[in-house]
Amino acid sequence: MMYRIGICDDEEACRIKISESIRNIALKNDIEVKIIQYESGIQVMDCEKPDILILDIEMEHIDGLKVRDLLEQTDNEVLIIFCTSHDEIMSKAYGRNVTDFIKKPVREEEIEKKLLHAINIINRRVKWICLNTISGLTKFKISDIVYGIAQGRYLKIYMLDGSEYFITDKGVSQLYEMLKDMNFARISRSIIINFENVNTIGDEIIMTDGVKLKSSRRMKKQIQEDFFNYMCKVARVERADR
Incomplete structure (x- = not known):
């Protein structure tokens, strides 16, 4: 590079x-x-x-x-x-x-x-992923993905710049498996989020674009723990670079 x-x-x-x-x-x-x-x-x-x-x-x-x-x-x-x-x-x-x-x-x-x-x-x-969309094979910057929601036969992902894409070859489970080691979390059967683009996690999950999402009740505690661990990891990396 x-x-x-x-x-x-x-x-x-x-x-x-x-x-x-x-x-x-x-x-x-x-x-x-x-x-x-x-x-x-x-x-x-x-x-x-x-x-x-x-x-x-x-x-x-x-x-x-x-x-x-x-x-x-x-x-x-x-x-x-x-x-x-x-x-x-x-x-x-x-x-x-x-x-x-x-x-x-x-x-x-x-x-x-x-x-x-x-x-x-x-x-x-700088990490990228290629996914099939309605328009064809599309390259996405992973850090720009805010969240994804299952909609009918497709998975719809929402980007930092406000753009939206229907993914035609991956469901929530498949995309989560691809991204779970890159700070993504599954908050329900139909939604995955990027911890990097989360503002607040409480009763609701508020994303950086202002969208409020609900996690499933049984996953709520685990999501909060995972987000806390993610923030601790970020803090350690920042300290190591100083």
Whole structure:
């Protein structure tokens, strides 16, 4: 897999230094990368988006904090590593997709640690499945599946972007067997859910799209225990990556 690494800094010398470090890191760790340099925040928004963006905070016109906000509104897949020479700014720089901070002047050892951490996040989340739909064989990003419900002869799955698909070759049991090791749970005979896209589990299960689902009474306790274990696992992984 090739990783697109973006470097956004209005100082050319800094972009060049970070680019050289990334090439060394990629060679050392046997990672394929494509380096994309941006001279400004405007270029980030107008040009090809990276998987990981090393982003200077203090820039003219559009600063790094504004770029972060714009990316979160338009592209929630880009992971951000902020780069700054001012510690006091870091408290303002947290965000949903901000994974780390690098202090200027940059050191290759620090870039390596923060970059590999971001790559590990990408590796965990990018998984796909191919299923037959009414339109034909379709590729789905597993983390984007919110839940699935049996409807007549078909299984209907609901996606994060609001799209819906009828699966023609798999029932609830079959799809659950395929996905049960990827944080999916069966909450009744006719419904499976993705724990990654659950907001709340109580008397009702509230998904990230706001839909409320009911679990079967006999499965309720087990589902709550499984969700608790899932959240503990997520917390352990996050701690290990710090």
